[in-house]
Amino acid sequence: MFKFVSNRACGYLSPEIRNISTKSSLIDTNKYLGDLLKLGRIDEAREVFDEMPKRDKFTYNTMLTGYANSGKLVEARRLFDDTPTKSAITWSSLISGYCKMGWEIESFYLFYEMQYEGYKPSQFTLGSILRLCSIKGLFSRGEQMHCYSVKTSFDMDVFVITSLIDLYAKCLRLVEAEYLFRGMSKGKNHVTWTAMLNGYSLNGDAIGAIECFRGMRAEGIEANQYTFPGVLAACAADSDLGFGAQVHSCIVHGGFGANVFVQSALVDMYTKCGDLCSARKVVDSMEFNDAISWNAMTVGYVRQGFPEKALSLFTKMHEKNMELDEFTYPSVLNSIALMKDMKNGKCLHSLIIKSGFESYTLVSNALIDMYAKINNLDCAYKIFNFTAEKDVISWTSLITGYAHNGCHLEALKVFCKMRLDGTDPDRFVAASILSSCAELALLNIGQQVHANSLKTALDTSLSVNNSLVSLYANCGCLEHAKKVFNSMEIRNVISWTALIVGYAQNGKGIKSLQFYEKMVASGINPDYITFIGLLFACSHGGFIERGRYYFSSMVKDHGIKPGPDHYACMIDLLSRSGKMQEAEDLLNKMPVEPDATIWKALLAACRVHKNIDLAKKAAKALFELEPQDAAPYVLLSNIYSSIGKWDEAASVRRLMKSKGVGKEPGRSWIEMNGKVHAFMSEDRSHLNAEEIYLKVDEMIMKIKEVGYVPDMNFALHDINEENKERGLAYHGEKLAVAFGLLNVSIGAPIRIYKNIRVCGDCHNAMKFISRVYDRYIILRDSNCFHHFKEGMCSCGDYW
DNA sequence: CTAGGGTTAG
Numbered sequence: 005m006f007k008f009v010s011n012r013a014c015g016y017l018s019p020e021i022r023n024i025s026t027k028s029s030l031i032d033t034n035k036y037l038g039d040l041l042k043l044g045r046i047d048e049a050r051e052v053f054d055e056m057p058k059r060d061k062f063t064y065n066t067m068l069t070g071y072a073n074s075g076k077l078v079e080a081r082r083l084f085d086d087t088p089t090k091s092a093i094t095w096s097s098l099i100s101g102y103c104k105m106g107w108e109i110e111s112f113y114l115f116y117e118m119q120y121e122g123y124k125p126s127q128f129t130l131g132s133i134l135r136l137c138s139i140k141g142l143f144s145r146g147e148q149m150h151c152y153s154v155k156t157s158f159d160m161d162v163f164v165i166t167s168l169i170d171l172y173a174k175c176l177r178l179v180e181a182e183y184l185f186r187g188m189s190k191g192k193n194h195v196t197w198t199a200m201l202n203g204y205s206l207n208g209d210a211i212g213a214i215e216c217f218r219g220m221r222a223e224g225i226e227a228n229q230y231t232f233p234g235v236l237a238a239c240a241a242d243s244d245l246g247f248g249a250q251v252h253s254c255i256v257h258g259g260f261g262a263n264v265f266v267q268s269a270l271v272d273m274y275t276k277c278g279d280l281c282s283a284r285k286v287v288d289s290m291e292f293n294d295a296i297s298w299n300a301m302t303v304g305y306v307r308q309g310f311p312e313k314a315l316s317l318f319t320k321m322h323e324k325n326m327e328l329d330e331f332t333y334p335s336v337l338n339s340i341a342l343m344k345d346m347k348n349g350k351c352l353h354s355l356i357i358k359s360g361f362e363s364y365t366l367v368s369n370a371l372i373d374m375y376a377k378i379n380n381l382d383c384a385y386k387i388f389n390f391t392a393e394k395d396v397i398s399w400t401s402l403i404t405g406y407a408h409n410g411c412h413l414e415a416l417k418v419f420c421k422m423r424l425d426g427t428d429p430d431r432f433v434a435a436s437i438l439s440s441c442a443e444l445a446l447l448n449i450g451q452q453v454h455a456n457s458l459k460t461a462l463d464t465s466l467s468v469n470n471s472l473v474s475l476y477a478n479c480g481c482l483e484h485a486k487k488v489f490n491s492m493e494i495r496n497v498i499s500w501t502a503l504i505v506g507y508a509q510n511g512k513g514i515k516s517l518q519f520y521e522k523m524v525a526s527g528i529n530p531d532y533i534t535f536i537g538l539l540f541a542c543s544h545g546g547f548i549e550r551g552r553y554y555f556s557s558m559v560k561d562h563g564i565k566p567g568p569d570h571y572a573c574m575i576d577l578l579s580r581s582g583k584m585q586e587a588e589d590l591l592n593k594m595p596v597e598p599d600a601t602i603w604k605a606l607l608a609a610c611r612v613h614k615n616i617d618l619a620k621k622a623a624k625a626l627f628e629l630e631p632q633d634a635a636p637y638v639l640l641s642n643i644y645s646s647i648g649k650w651d652e653a654a655s656v657r658r659l660m661k662s663k664g665v666g667k668e669p670g671r672s673w674i675e676m677n678g679k680v681h682a683f684m685s686e687d688r689s690h691l692n693a694e695e696i697y698l699k700v701d702e703m704i705m706k707i708k709e710v711g712y713v714p715d716m717n718f719a720l721h722d723i724n725e726e727n728k729e730r731g732l733a734y735h736g737e738k739l740a741v742a743f744g745l746l747n748v749s750i751g752a753p754i755r756i757y758k759n760i761r762v763c764g765d766c767h768n769a770m771k772f773i774s775r776v777y778d779r780y781i782i783l784r785d786s787n788c789f790h791h792f793k794e795g796m797c798s799c800g801d802y803w
Numbered sequence: 804c805t806a807g808g809g810t811t812a813g
Contacts, residue, residue, distance in 0.1 A: 135804095170804065198804040230804040237806080268806045296807045303808070334809045370809050400810040432811040439812060467812040474813060501813040533813055 034062045041070030065093050072101025092118070096129040103136040111136055112145075127161040134167035143175040162188075166196045173203025178212075194225050202234040205241075213238035214247060229260050233269035240276035248273045249282075264290075268297040275304025293326050302335045311339030315348065330361055334370035341377035349374055362390075369397045376405025394425075400433040403440075412440040416449070429456070431465035438471035445757045445784055447479040448678055463491075470498045477506020480755060480782040480789050497528050505537035510789040511798030513545025532564055539573030543580060544788060546802050551577045572601040579609030580802070584618060600629045607639045608761075611646070619643050634660065634667040646717045672736035672758045674744055683739040686731065690743070697734070699742035704733050707772035718765040737766045737783065745777060753780040761785045771795050 033056060040049040053059075053067050064087045071080035084090075084098045095118040102111040115133055118125060125133075130153055137146035150168055153159040159168075165184055172181035185192075185200045197220040204212035217235040220227060227235070232255055239248035252270060260266050267290055274283035287301050298321050305314035318336045321328060333356055340349045353371060361367045368391045375384035388394070388402045399422040406415035419437045422429070429437070434457050441450035454463075454472055462468050469492045476485035485506050492499060500523040507516035520538055523530065530538075535558045542551030555574055558564045566574075571594055578587035587606060591598055603622045610619035619640055626636035637660035644653035660667070673682040681690065690696060704712075714729050737758055744754035762770075762785040774781050775795035783790040791798035 166804075195804050200804095202804060228804085233805045263805090265805045272807070294806095299807045301807095329807090331808045335807095338809075366809055368809095373809070395810095397810045404810070430810085435811040465811085470812040472812095477813095496812090498813045503813090505813060531813095537813075 030056075030058055030060060030063070034060070034066055037063065037070075038066045041066065041073070044074065046070060046074050046076070061087075061089055061091060061094075064088075065091075065097060068094065069097045069100075072097050073104070075101070075105055077101055077105060077107070090123075092123040092126060092129075095123055096126055096132075099125075099129055100132040103132040106136065106139060108136065108140060108142070124156075127158045127163050130156075130158055130161075131163045131167045134164065134171050138167070138171040138174045141175060143171075143177075146171045146175070162191050162193055162196060166193075166199050169196065169203060170199040173199065173206055176207060178203060178207045178209065192223075192225070194220070194228060194231065197225055198228070198231045198234065201231060201238075205234045205238045208241065210238040210242035210244075214242070214244070217251070227254065227258065229263040229266050232260060232263075232266045236266075236269040236273040240273040243277050245274075245277035245279055248277055262291065264292060264294045264297070268294060268300055271297045271300045271304075275300060275307070278308060280304055280308060280310075293321075293324055295321070295326055295329055295332060298326065299329075299331045299335065302332070302339075306335050306339045306342065309342075311342040314339040315343075328359070328361075330364040330366050333361060333367045337367075337370040337374040341374040344378050346378050346380070349378060363392065365391060365393050365395055365398065369395070369401050372398060372401040372405065376401065376408065379409055381405060381409055381411070394427070396422075396427050396430050396433060399425075399427055400430075400436060403433060404436045407436055407440045407443075412443045415440045416444070416446075428460065429453075429462070431457075431462050431468050434462050435465070435467035435471045438468065438475050442471065442475040442478040445479050446675060447475075447481070447755065448675055450475045450479070464493075466492070466494055466496060466499070470496075470502055473499060473502040474506060477502060477510065478784075480510060480753075480784055480791065482507065482510055482512065495526075495528070497523075497531050497534060500528060501531075501534045501537055504534065505540065508537055508541035508544060508788075511544065511791060511800065513541040513547060516541035516545075517547070517550065530558075530562060530564075532567065535562075535564060535566075536569045536573060539570055539577065543573050543577035544799065544802065546581055546800075548577060548581055548583075568596060568599040568601060571596075571598070572605045575602055576605035576609065579606055580612065582613055584609070584613060584615055588618065598625070600626060600633070603629070604635065604639075607636060611639055611643050614643065614647055616643060616647070631663065632665055634665050637665060638667055668760065670736055670758065670760045672740040672756055674740050674748075674754070674756055676747060681740070681743055683736040683743070685736050686734040687736065687739060690739075692743075692746075695746065696739055696742045699746055700733055700738055703738070703742055703745070703773060703777075704769075706776050707769060710772060710776060712769060712772045715765040715768060718763045732765055735763055735766050737762060738769060741770065741773060741781060744781070745773075745779065748779075750779075753782050756781065756783045758783065758785040761787050762790065767797065767801075771797055 033052065037049055037052055040052065049067065049070055053063070056063065064083065068080055068083050068087065071077070071083060080098055080101050084094065087094055095114065099111055099114050099118070102114065111133065115125065115129070130149065134146060134149050137143070137149060150159070153164050153168070158164045165188060169181045169184050172178070172184070181200065181203045185196070188196065197216065201213050201216040201220070204216055213235055217227070217231070220231070232251065235251055236248060239245070239251060255261050255266055255270070267286055270286045271283045274280070274286065283301055283304055287297055290297060298317065302314045302317050305311070305317065314335060318332070321332065333352070336352060340352060356362050356367060356371070368387055371387045372384045375381070375387065384402060384405050388398060391398050399418065403415045403418050403422070406412070406418060415437065419433070422433070434453060438450055438453055441453065457463050457468055469488055472488045473485045476482070476488060485503065489495070489499060489503050500519060504516050504519050507519060517538065520530070520534070535554065538554050539551055542548070542554065551574065555566065555570065558566060558570065571590070575587045575590055578590065587609070591602065591606070603625045607619055607622040607626065610616070610622065623636045623640040626633065637656055641653045641656040644650070644656065669684055671682050671684055673680050683690065714732050716728055716732070718732060737756060740756045741754060744756065748754045762783060767790065770781055770783060770790065770792045772795065773779070774792035781792040783792065788799060
């Protein structure tokens with residue numbers, strides 16, 4: 005499809021040079037010497053130089069430049085010292101050699117020594133020094149050189165200005181670069197244009213770079229192999245496939261299609277614009293198997309969701325005996341992580357060890373990530389420990405690895421270690437750890453991370469802010485969540501979904517739906533998870549018609565196929581509002597097999613509506629789907645006991661015991677001054693247990709006076725009434741609220757967290773407590789939030 | 804005057 009014209013340099017020898025060996029003048033020999041050096045035949049040049057009977061200053065300068073350009077600086081220095089009559093050019097040649105090798109101290113020393121000795125640096129010397137500053141990021145040094153060039157009137161020289169433009173652009177001071185560029189009325193050459201173009205590209209100004217390319221062509225300046233990679237990178241950043249393809253055609257016309265830099269930039273542009281086919285055509289057309297292009301292609305396959313193709317490309321690279329580098333492995337490891345291919349993962353790991361790339365932080369980071377993603381945290385941790393030079397990404401990979409496997413506490417511990425280790429969080433790890441804090445509902449710690457990210461300017465990051473919204477929403481602080489959301493300059497579907505889910509969980513279903521409408525109005529499309537939030541809002545608010553509407557709109561208007569989560573919400577919505585038959589019908593006509601979440605929703609509704617037949621069916625399905633989960637046993641047993649069938653309840657409990665299923669014990673906790681105070685039912689392990697129990701007794705007495713009646717349905721042991729009532733009084737959430745009344749200052753909300761659903765009697769008691777003690781109580785259980793205020797709950801008793 | 808990579812959020 006594409007035609008490439010080779011533009012690679014080919015050797016030449018002019019006729020005058022070929023017959024030089026016999027007899028020649030000094031001028032001819034000097035020229036011959038120069039040509040040999042230009043072709044990189046430095047050893048032959050040295051022989052010629054050594055055998056020359058007579059040498060002049062051109063001979064010395066030519067040889068010195070040759071040494072300097074090929075990086076032979078020791079030889080260059082020796083020759084410099086041996087040069088009988090030095091000129092400014094002698095100095096300049098050596099300095100340019102040092103600059104090219106990045107030897108800062110030597111370069112600057114020579115630059116000053118030269119002036120001390122009375123030689124005036126030329127614009128070329130200045131250019132070399134400026135180039136050094138730009139490579140090394142020595143911005144203030146570069147600025148000094150800028151001043152020097154003004155003083156010496158070299159600031160009108162194209163070479164110097166071009167170097168300055170490059171310097172300012174590399175130091176991310178695009179304004180200065182632009183100023184200099186605009187100030188050049190004429191005389192801009194292709195290097196100047198290219199420097200400016202690459203400056204835009206580097207500074208993330210894709211439009212600027214593309215405009216620059218257009219301007220350059222408008223002035224009739226030809227682009228070259230240095231220009232194309234920059235403009236292609238801009239097309240990639242802007243996802244401008246159309247313009248990228250036009251540039252490709254310019255490249256072919258200009259005869260630059262066989263340059264590896266240009267080719268790899270083309271591959272990169274096509275993959276980033278999503279045109280994998282064209283990218284692959286470029287790769288396949290290449291004469292030279294360039295690892296960089298193949299690497300870019302591999303990344304493209306992984307990013308667009310074709311991990312198998314990435315892996316097969318890697319196999320091909322391996323078969324071709326291509327020289328792999330540390331950039332090759334991460335994307336391959338990534339594709340293995342996507343496929344959860346443990347076997348190939350192990351193979352690749354041993355290959356990495358064999359080829360010695362394990363010591364590259366880049367590679368070991370990708371290994372940590374891969375093992376974490378295929379749920380092998382032990383291996384991930386081992387590699388992390390063996391990583392000699394850990395960077396913030398090593399820590400992030402491990403931390404998110406723990407988080408994604410549900411080990412949020414472990415993630416938090418590693419995060420603390422990271423801080424002690426002296427590594428500063430970046431936006432990635434901040435977003436990740438904030439979401440772990442949200443998951444654990446650790447408001448205090450989350451706020452510390454928030455404060456820290458304000459200090460380090462991470463609060464401009466979209467993902468950090470998204471995490472903050474869900475942190476505050478997950479801790480019941482909707483005002484804070486809203487505040488963060490309002491402060492955001494850019495919002496995406498994740499930001500809106502976090503808010504929608506947050507408001508829904510906190511019992512503000514109507515607001516939640518309003519946010520959805522606002523989101524759609526602002527032109528952002530909902531996705532799979534947005535609809536889970538919406539349907540959750542409907543089921544918790546009891547908005548049956550709304551729920552039905554969104555469920556059908558999801559498919560009709562947005563082309564999203566409902567998944568198990570959506571069906572679970574719908575079945576929850578129908579069954580909770582008592583439409584058990586309709587729920588069962590939906591269950592039967594679902595295109596996918598119902599999963600555990602769906603059965604659990606149904607079972608929970610059976611608990612409320614005391615539908616024993618359906619409950620038995622749901623529980624049976626759950627026993628098979630998740631044999632180790634205690635929840636269905638407990639729910640079924642609770643349903644039996646709530647209708648007084650104690651024998652059946654007990655037999656379910658026995659069944660559970662015989663299968664060796666352990667119930668997750670109910671736990672309620674309050675976080676205070678960075679410490680967590682946890683309470684189980686009838687728990688006396690707290691240091692101030694006595695005081696807390698006294699407070700509970702007082703609490704129960706006071707609320708009974710205003711109408712609280714203990715609901716024995718939630719006392720689930722078949723024991724006598726008086727003991728039942730006492731057991732009920734000392735449920736974990738009641739102990740926690742007593743602790744809160746004693747320790748949380750007046751006016752501040754009492755925040756209680758519970759790992760399982762709140763008990764119905766406790767829910768009722770909380771309403772009375774909030775009124776009698778005039779306190780704001782926020783209780784988050786495993787299902788949603790309950791904001792108790794003045795005797796009412798935000799869930800409207802519908803949960 | 805020029806290229807490729809790994810980590811994030813609901």
